[in-house]
Amino acid sequence: MSSSTSSTPPWDVQRLPRADGSVFLVTGGNAGIGYFVAEQLSASGATVVLGSRNPAKAEVARASIRSRVPGARVRAVQLDLADLASLGTAVEALDVECLDAVVHNAGVALDGPPREETGAGHELMFGTNHLGHFALTRWLMPLLSSAPAARIVTMGSFAAKSERLDLDDLQSRHDYRPKRTYGRSKLAQMYFGLELDRRLRAVHSAVTSVVVHPGGALDSLTTSRPPVHVRTAGARLCGAPAALLVQGKHAGAWPAVRAVLDPAVRGGQLWGPRVFGLRGKPRCEPVWDHLADTLVAARLWDASCDLTGVDFGTVPG
Template sequence: MSPTPSTPPWDVRRLPRADDSVFLITGGNAGIGYFVAEQLSATGATVVLGSRNPAKAEAAMASIRARVPGARVRAVRLDLADLSSLETAVESLGVECLDAVVHNAGVALDVPPRRETGDGHELMFGTNHLGHFVLTRWLMPLLSAAPAARMVTMGSFAAKSERIDLDDLQSEEDYRPKRAYGRSKLAQMYFGVELERRLRAVGSTVASVVVHPGGALDSLTPSRPPVHVRTTAARLGAAPAALLLQGKHAGARPAVRAVLDPAVRGGQLWGPRVFGLRGEPRREPLWNHLADTSVASRLWDASCDLTGLDLGVTPG
């Protein structure tokens, strides 16, 4: 009797080929999104960088091409803070189907005052959550047209200690930047979990996976000039932090695995192996508050009201 074939262990440095696939990375021109794009480009896939800044997108593409010979990478103008522009942005992709999207782009503010998008939404909630919510509405037909597409939502470890205030989603009554950021990322993660529940209810072929990068620091991130330049002083100063945290190149790995690994399933949460802060990507238990379907459902309804859109989940 022949032995049962086993799936080889996941190796972040030997990714499977994905030559015929098309992947969209929002915010793929910088930070973790750049490294998601760089790593996925090495699989032979066509990688599209969603960026609101064409010059930064060009710099990112040049960096990827310099490191990945033959990389098939291009960019599309994408401004998640401008909800009315997103349908046109998706049309400009010019593809018949999309094998995965990584919802990575995000705005993080460290100090007051509270700012709003042109649509009148608090900037971080409006961009990080509502922008991706609306983008998914227009991407869903392309994802549904693929054999087994993945929608990967990049959350944040900062969201683990936060809770959604459904009565003050836009921090109008009590604005604290770091808390508002954590809650905007938590809203994204709730969206990813709730979307999976709704996709399964309609028998869709699309799977929704939630990931987070752990503790990813610029000072532990290798240089990719001009996208990112790490000075010697920054590298030496960050040495103690490397015991618990990691660079953004490593923070990208849970998302890359969620896109490529056939063993990953919708509804799962993936993050770094060591305390959820650093190390190889692994599946982890869904955080208790993320498993609250009542909060997720109410946030979904509120998002529909705020954007004026029903997501229109389409059966696969």
């Protein structure tokens, strides 16, 4: 599908459309790509809520955004996706009548053993990155359904392109390899985002679900936002050669921001960077072949319901 129509101007990452009066939630909005998603969305005039495990870090991020975006409306709620039992309280703390978009961005990435678990006994990366967002979506659905045309934007990963789910070992109990487990947790998120949109369409919901990925986004190429992120001269020098292929996290935020704000974006689409899926301005790209497997997506959905105890039932319209 074309990314723009004759009635809408070409997308410009530096000149975002206005979204005054809207409310957007960004999970993990206090650091990394999530911080830049929140900062950029706040420039649209919307109220941006940072979902963060750490209130102190959220306050630092909030202050940074307010110092850089004149008149920014930004606040925070405590949100721990690894603690499924706390999600209802976190959603109540939003204290809004409707929610216009949520960006499922927060994530845990472990570099090495040992395998860790959430309090509920789920593998930490799968439990946080996928199951946490899966359950959070159910809690948010009444607020999203109350908005005129809400969007659920799921932040996947380019690392998921080369992974495949093991539906018999979703929790990596039998074969734990941290990088692979991370990639699979992000792949599970992407399957969920696409399956969710199919189910929303089936009940003619006004809510849409879009999947995005940031391409290759490195700290060494990321614009400084002290004290949230500080890029040293050494990091800048070391990262320079990589800039031919990948980008910083400020640019990695662009597909998610476009998925929230661009009226031409449609549910069920996949958005990523324009150049080889690794860097550049955001574009709609073909859904990866393995992500188009609806049988895998449906089995993952059922397993996720069982693991979280969440019953979506008929997705509300």
